[in-house]
Amino acid sequence: MTITLTDEPTKAPVPARGARRLTPLFFARHLLRLVVSLAVLVVASFAMIHLIPGDPLRHMLGPAAPKELVDARRAELGLDDSLPAQFVHYVQQVFSGDLGTSFFSSQPVSDIIAQGLPNTLALAVLATGVALAVAIPLGLWAAVRTHQGRRRGTETAFTTLTGAAVAIPEYLYGLALLLVFALGAGLLPPAGLTGPASYVLPVTALSIAPAAMIARLARVETLRELDTDYMRLAHAKRLPVRRLYAVHLLPNTLTATLTMGGLLLGGLITGSVLVENVFAWPGLGQRTVEAITQKDYPVAQAMILVYGALVLVVNFLVDVALGVLDPKSSLSAPTRQEG
Known part of the structure; x- marks a missing residue:
């Protein structure tokens, strides 16, 4: 091309x-x-x-x-x-x-899912959006700063911090955020869904590791694009920095990054189970854990079906989006x- x-x-x-x-x-x-x-x-x-x-x-x-x-x-x-x-x-x-x-509870399982699924999807979608919004500019910045082996200290700090962020489970982020910002400082609600502020801690806990993973991928993709002929020509023409990176570089690095974001959305839907329990979130996660511990087999069976179907459908949509x-x-x- x-x-x-x-x-x-x-x-x-x-x-x-x-x-x-x-x-x-x-x-x-x-x-x-x-x-x-x-x-x-x-x-x-x-x-x-x-x-x-x-x-x-x-x-x-x-x-x-x-x-x-x-x-x-x-x-x-x-x-x-x-x-x-x-x-x-x-x-x-x-x-x-x-x-x-x-x-x-003798409650229809379909009613349980209808009550909790929207809240679980809201967390997953918001966390994916936050992860992409943070990771793409961060990966682009890190690639430009460390291109052609420059600023080894920045590269080391970036890879070390993002690697550590990916390795920590989401529920540990949730516990830390809960202790510091809710129970400690009292700045945010500690549990439940009482308003927009209730989303801040669980969404943050869910988005940190995916943001680090996407940022690493965005950096690799950006470094590859920076070595292409059209970017060398852009530098030679001395285009304004904003046009150089936002108009010419960014669109050509987004395909793999957005694909990873879509795949992570499927993972966040299932990965939210423990985070929802940390924050007593009224989604499917809390009911799933209760069903497993109580051996409520109809509910557990339905949760497997719903979570699996959501992941499969998200992956299918990602494939279609990638094709476009x-x-x-x-x-x-x-x-x-x-x-």
Whole structure:
């Protein structure tokens, strides 16, 4: 691809001969992969309750419950049917939105998910946005400062600090932020969702490690772009710094960075479980931990299904977005060469 430097705003490049473009066939392949992955997820979530040692009904009703009561409850839930019949019934429930009933609260699992999912997604999306907003300028700055081996001290500090930030689990950030800013200084709410200020600590805890990871990637991508011919030409033309970096350099470093951001969104959805428990956040995380500790199998089963489906859908959307942003991605196919 040839990138021409002018004083006009950067426009989307027109695919040259032999370029690659999105095709319905490649889109259909990724969609088929998503459908197959979701089918495997449904099978795995169904198998979970049958692979766990012990009798979940006996645990729910207590060891002293009469056998007749346990058998009646098992028949009521359809657990005395054959395994294929149970699977067919489970698939029908999933597609109808009926994910069962909690053993302990007798609340429909679909209601539990409907109440907590928006709050979990809000945390994940905000944390991804904050991570990108911090990481991209930081990575760009670090690359420009350390280009061609300059400022070894800055490079060492950047790699050391970001490496350490990635290594620390999110829930430890949450505990530290809770102790310092909520319980210590009393500046922010320590728990629950009481207003916009309640988002600050959990979003910060979730975004630190992803921001460090994306910043490292952004620096590598920026260093690669700084050594290209079009950037050398830009320097030779003595373009203003703002135009040089914001208009010409930044757009060409964003594809891999935004792809990583999209993948991290899927990870943050599942990774928010422990952070939500630290801040008593009314999302799916707290209910997931409760379901596991209480052996509330219908709720735990549904959480596996929901978290897995969210990650798969996010990854699919990232693939599609990458195909739109990067014509050389696996979602695109070569166009016919012009003779």
